[in-house]
Amino acid sequence: MPDTTLFQWGLLTELLESYTIASNTVNTAEISQDVISTAFIESVTLTQILGNSSQKEVYTIKANSPISKTTITEEGNILKLLINNAYINTAAYNLSGILAGEFSGVYHAIENNSELSFKLSSTDIKYAIDLSEDKYTMTVTLYPNYVNTIAAGRKNGEEFVAITAMEDISVTLTESGNYLMLQLPFTVNGVGNNNTESSSLEGVKAVSVTGINDYTTNITIEKSEAYTYRVDRNKNTYTVFLTKSFDSGNSGETETNTENALQFKLPEGVTFSDITTEDRYRYYQNKIAILLPGDQTQFYDENPVTVSAGVVQDVTVSYVGNQTEIVIVTSKLQGFKLSETNNGVSVKLGDPRDIYQNIVLLDPGHGGNAAGATRTLKGVKIMEKDLNQQILYNLAKEYFNAPDSPVKVYYTRYGDEVRYSNTTTENYDRAAQAKRIGADLYVSLHMNSNTKTSPVGTEVYYNSKNNKANGSGLTSKRLGEMLQTALVQNLGTVNRGVKDKSLIVTRENSVPAVLIELGFMSNPQELALLNDPVFQEKAAKTIYDTICQVFEEYPTGR
Numbered sequence: 430m431p432d433t434t435l436f437q438w439g440l441l442t443e444l445l446e447s448y449t450i451a452s453n454t455v456n457t458a459e460i461s462q463d464v465i466s467t468a469f470i471e472s473v474t475l476t477q478i479l480g481n482s483s484q485k486e487v488y489t490i491k492a493n494s495p496i497s498k499t500t501i502t503e504e505g506n507i508l509k510l511l512i513n514n515a516y517i518n519t520a521a522y523n524l525s526g527i528l529a530g531e532f533s534g535v536y537h538a539i540e541n542n543s544e545l546s547f548k549l550s551s552t553d554i555k556y557a558i559d560l561s562e563d564k565y566t567m568t569v570t571l572y573p574n575y576v577n578t579i580a581a582g583r584k585n586g587e588e589f590v591a592i593t594a595m596e597d598i599s600v601t602l603t604e605s606g607n608y609l610m611l612q613l614p615f616t617v618n619g620v621g622n623n624n625t626e627s628s629s630l631e632g633v634k635a636v637s638v639t640g641i642n643d644y645t646t647n648i649t650i651e652k653s654e655a656y657t658y659r660v661d662r663n664k665n666t667y668t669v670f671l672t673k674s675f676d677s678g679n680s681g682e683t684e685t686n687t688e689n690a691l692q693f694k695l696p697e698g699v700t701f702s703d704i705t706t707e708d709r710y711r712y713y714q715n716k717i718a719i720l721l722p723g724d725q726t727q728f729y730d731e732n733p734v735t736v737s738a739g740v741v742q743d744v745t746v747s748y749v750g751n752q753t754e755i756v757i758v759t760s761k762l763q764g765f766k767l768s769e770t771n772n773g774v775s776v777k778l779g780d781p782r783d784i785y786q787n788i789v790l791l792d793p794g795h796g797g798n799a800a801g802a803t804r805t806l807k808g809v810k811i812m813e814k815d816l817n818q819q820i821l822y823n824l825a826k827e828y829f830n831a832p833d834s835p836v837k838v839y840y841t842r843y844g845d846e847v848r849y850s851n852t853t854t855e856n857y858d859r860a861a862q863a864k865r866i867g868a869d870l871y872v873s874l875h876m877n878s879n880t881k882t883s884p885v886g887t888e889v890y891y892n893s894k895n896n897k898a899n900g901s902g903l904t905s906k907r908l909g910e911m912l913q914t915a916l917v918q919n920l921g922t923v924n925r926g927v928k929d930k931s932l933i934v935t936r937e938n939s940v941p942a943v944l945i946e947l948g949f950m951s952n953p954q955e956l957a958l959l960n961d962p963v964f965q966e967k968a969a970k971t972i973y974d975t976i977c978q979v980f981e982e983y984p985t986g987r
């Protein structure tokens with residue numbers, strides 16, 4: 430089939446001007462004018478401008494005399510204005526912007542300058558800073574990201590839907606049956622609300638885009654059942670490729686052989702019980718590793734792994750660190766089950782819910798550039814992200830992955846990593862993962878902190894907006910109560926109770942979801958406890974035991 434572009438939606442003409450302004454906006458470095466008299470900053474107000482042609486937020490800073498030299502810097506997602514010879518009442522205002530969630534002003538008396546900070550919702554937000562002619566008014570204009578084009582067609586034997594944006598693109602993809610739902614936060618739909626059904630493509634059945642008057646673009650792709658998808662992300666372009674499963678038949682037969690998806694022989698001296706497995710599920714890369722002792726690469730050159738399921742895209746065999754790895758790449762997340770045959774090993778693949786009776790998604794809070802709370806213990810810097818990872822991943826996974834574990838575990842992060850540099854986007858994505866992988870429960874682990882050193886103890890959060898009983902009668906609150914009771918009992922920490930709190934990961938979840946605040950890093954004694962390997966091990970085991978108990982009391986019925 431020849432390469433073709435079936436359709437391309439481009440930027441709406443009425444948006445062109447505002448897009449051009451936004452894309453030409455350079456990060457203004459400085460406003461340089463020296464004024465000796467101190468300017469009193471009287472107000473900072475927000476004007477939300479929402480409309481097809483000019484979506485932006487304008488923050489107006491009004492002073493009672495001309496504004497002096499201003500230095501503008503960006504630290505992560507904090508936009509800072511340092512205004513010389515200016516006084517601002519030290520305050521934090523909630524101006525309820527969308528592009529900048531928080532604004533605060535601090536006056537430094539010695540330098541006689543004021544520091545104004547805007548917390549941007551995403552690092553992709555552009556800004557322009559202007560001074561009025563009379564120099565009394567400074568405006569900070571924030572511009573969102575824009576979707577410029579959406580195109581669909583065929584290329585190199587694959588079908589595609591490609592989305593381009595003005596800045597680096599952030600997409601959350603949720604799969605539901607044959608629908609792929611893409612959400613782009615803080616991104617204006619520049620191409621207008623569109624909907625098309627395609628007759629000349631086979632894999633892409635329909636594409637629709639909505640979200641014209643706000644800062645989120647939603648794109649839905651309806652695909653044919655016989656097609657699997659993969660995603661390619663490159664800076665400001667996000668492409669969904671659709672490929673026909675090779676065994677999906679042409680007589681309407683679309684069933685894949687998942688029962689016996691792969692088979693491989695075992696080399697001499699290697700028994701079935703020597704085999705270990707690992708999920709290498711990272712975001713949208715779906716990999717499963719089967720590990721055998723020793724270097725068996727030559728054996729598998731002579732006795733290749735046989736594949737009989739369309740969901741398998743690639744199989745590689747390599748020798749890594751004293752082990753042989755058989756890595757299976759699948760087009761979507763697959764649960765797996767190995768069984769011994771008289772000829773070697775058979776691997777069953779399938780939707781995780783078809784393979785596993787009980788599935789939990791564990792979320793070690795923060796990661797990567799987000800350290801969470803940090804405190805010093807005996808001269809050593811302790812970071813919350815590391816404590817969360819040590820307990821929930823390094824220690825707890827040994828229990829969950831043990832041969833007799835009744836619970837399959839997936840993680841929101843496997844190492845010290847985040848997918849999105851913006852914390853809000855990251856947390857929305859972590860909450861969405863529960864549905865994406867088919868988890869039954871979601872448990873996030875964090876460490877608390879306070880400006881005072883006195884608070885101590887354990888508390889668990891759930892959110893009443895996500896507290897409906899699931900099919901087995903379990904609610905988020907009940908999950909929280911079971912964890913809270915077991916943790917304070919086994920760890921001897923102060924019981925601060927189970928609390929209703931609106932957090933992204935608990936509120937935006939689709940399954941019973943809780944967030945544990947295990948203890949306070951701001952209390953020196955409790956920090957030492959949280960850092961103690963014996964305490965950490967007890968916490969990991971308690972979380973594992975409690976989750977097993979939850980599934981016993983509230984069976985999934987699978």
Ligand SMILES: [Zn+2]
Pocket residue numbers: 794795801802813875876
């Ligand atoms: Zn935290």
